[in-house]
Amino acid sequence: MTEPRQPAPAGTPPQALIGGTTRLYAVLGDPVDQVQSPGLLNPLFARLGIDAVLVPAHVRPADLETAVRGLQRVGNLDGLFVTVPHKAAAALLADRRSPTVEITGSANALRREPDGSWLAENFDGSGFVSGLVRAGHRPNGARVTLVGAGGAGSAIAAALLDAGVHRLTLTDPDTPRLTALVDRLAVHWPGRVRAAGRPPLSDSDIAVNATPLGLRPDDPLPFAPDALPPGAVVADIIMKPRATRLLREAAAQGLHAHHGHHMLTGQLDSYRAFFGLRAP
Amino acid sequence: MTEPRQPAPAGTPPQALIGGTTRLYAVLGDPVDQVQSPGLLNPLFARLGIDAVLVPAHVRPADLETAVRGLQRVGNLDGLFVTVPHKAAAALLADRRSPTVEITGSANALRREPDGSWLAENFDGSGFVSGLVRAGHRPNGARVTLVGAGGAGSAIAAALLDAGVHRLTLTDPDTPRLTALVDRLAVHWPGRVRAAGRPPLSDSDIAVNATPLGLRPDDPLPFAPDALPPGAVVADIIMKPRATRLLREAAAQGLHAHHGHHMLTGQLDSYRAFFGLRAP
Numbered sequence: 001m002t003e004p005r006q007p008a009p010a011g012t013p014p015q016a017l018i019g020g021t022t023r024l025y026a027v028l029g030d031p032v033d034q035v036q037s038p039g040l041l042n043p044l045f046a047r048l049g050i051d052a053v054l055v056p057a058h059v060r061p062a063d064l065e066t067a068v069r070g071l072q073r074v075g076n077l078d079g080l081f082v083t084v085p086h087k088a089a090a091a092l093l094a095d096r097r098s099p100t101v102e103i104t105g106s107a108n109a110l111r112r113e114p115d116g117s118w119l120a121e122n123f124d125g126s127g128f129v130s131g132l133v134r135a136g137h138r139p140n141g142a143r144v145t146l147v148g149a150g151g152a153g154s155a156i157a158a159a160l161l162d163a164g165v166h167r168l169t170l171t172d173p174d175t176p177r178l179t180a181l182v183d184r185l186a187v188h189w190p191g192r193v194r195a196a197g198r199p200p201l202s203d204s205d206i207a208v209n210a211t212p213l214g215l216r217p218d219d220p221l222p223f224a225p226d227a228l229p230p231g232a233v234v235a236d237i238i239m240k241p242r243a244t245r246l247l248r249e250a251a252a253q254g255l256h257a258h259h260g261h262h263m264l265t266g267q268l269d270s271y272r273a274f275f276g277l278r279a280p
Numbered sequence: 281m282t283e284p285r286q287p288a289p290a291g292t293p294p295q296a297l298i299g300g301t302t303r304l305y306a307v308l309g310d311p312v313d314q315v316q317s318p319g320l321l322n323p324l325f326a327r328l329g330i331d332a333v334l335v336p337a338h339v340r341p342a343d344l345e346t347a348v349r350g351l352q353r354v355g356n357l358d359g360l361f362v363t364v365p366h367k368a369a370a371a372l373l374a375d376r377r378s379p380t381v382e383i384t385g386s387a388n389a390l391r392r393e394p395d396g397s398w399l400a401e402n403f404d405g406s407g408f409v410s411g412l413v414r415a416g417h418r419p420n421g422a423r424v425t426l427v428g429a430g431g432a433g434s435a436i437a438a439a440l441l442d443a444g445v446h447r448l449t450l451t452d453p454d455t456p457r458l459t460a461l462v463d464r465l466a467v468h469w470p471g472r473v474r475a476a477g478r479p480p481l482s483d484s485d486i487a488v489n490a491t492p493l494g495l496r497p498d499d500p501l502p503f504a505p506d507a508l509p510p511g512a513v514v515a516d517i518i519m520k521p522r523a524t525r526l527l528r529e530a531a532a533q534g535l536h537a538h539h540g541h542h543m544l545t546g547q548l549d550s551y552r553a554f555f556g557l558r559a560p
Contacts, residue, residue, distance in 0.1 A: 018322055020307075020315040020336045027300075032356065035300040042298055055335060056300045058355035070350010075338035076312065 023052040027081035032058040034240040048279045080110040087151025094120035106151035123267040125159025131262025140164040142205040149178045153210035161189040201227035208235045214244035225250040303332040307361035312338040314520040328559045360390040367431025374400035384434035403547040405439025411542025420444040422485040433490030441469040481507035488515045494524035505530040
């Protein structure tokens, strides 16, 4: 005698209809105010008529394992998205890791498998490259400098090498982290990746900020765009603010400013496939 | 350089605008498909212009502590609602318990306090009594039979005694649970509460089902309404289906059928006060 479930009228955002049958996704970050994924995924759920919602979860690093273990016990929670600073730690909280996660040591999505185990995947890199290509900046054959060897930087480095960059130079103030990443990448792409103490900007076609510098208005620049040659692309992965100081200075110098949201847009197709998001 | 937050247009459901700044509430149950609280609270958030959402969380009893400990580490999660079968266990997962929770051993809401600790409260009883009074069925001076000494039954028993019932008779197949509850209640309301092996229906003005019997269409009746005197009230706390077999049979016999949703409606004011839900 349970009441039949009423299908939502076409175009109704399912978030307006959240009820006991709604499936959950959460995006974990610290901070989390800036995350853009709910604004992308929830309209996608609405368009597809999926009774699901993606909510933000502010989790501090010391609380990550407890929070993830708890969320994994929520039976109607089908997946977790992971952002700064949790991408490396989250990779270890899954039962299995995709090849990209194994190479980068970094995950930005965890999915509950049919057997109840959890699989970690990383879409930062493929999303970044898709966004770059869509914007007309082909990485194939390019000389690329990447600043930041953290979670996002690792994934972007692997994807750029996979996309055929001629030479990838990585910098990071954390030298052990930097050399460990370069060593892991060099196993798969020998002779094309190297570490540097300072970014070789005058000799780069594309320069990428994969650090958090720019999230706050008083952050220093991750690198000086005026050292780049004319026609170079300056890419940021920060999504909020949309125009970081780095990108504003790059644009003011006539360089190509490539905004962070391109990476997230490029990830949408990958997310859809990974989480099986299709119209019921 | 963070973008200023745009206020939502009046009447916009904030669930349609879920973003990184959204505050979270979750309702925990097993099953959880039937919960009505998201359908009540989310429209309230919308009316008040509060950037928050209540989502369902399906948690099995064996997973409750892990899930709650995890959810408590989610910094933008301000409270938990708790339903069957977790109300007793949830009371123990708070740092402090309200007097009603202490008496009943049962909680249906946990709130994060300003110091970061968690307070457990129970609104089942006060919500049930409010709903009864609003529907014109005054419990003051009445002879009441209550079937089910679990979490909801305990809270309703305390609230009915507090509201001045003449005599409250409790039944439950779990005799130790039943006698323990009657003993705790008798400390506060001596001489007015008793346990019984069978509900004294022929001698009752109000009979209440506080068991889960009726959630499934093939459940047996919690008690036989045809044993009640003319003019009696038959109340159910089950919200889905709205008209349980018990209430349908009571109505067919000309008795007053009091639906479960009255209890939840009566709880809304209490929830608003407890969680400080007011327009920003």
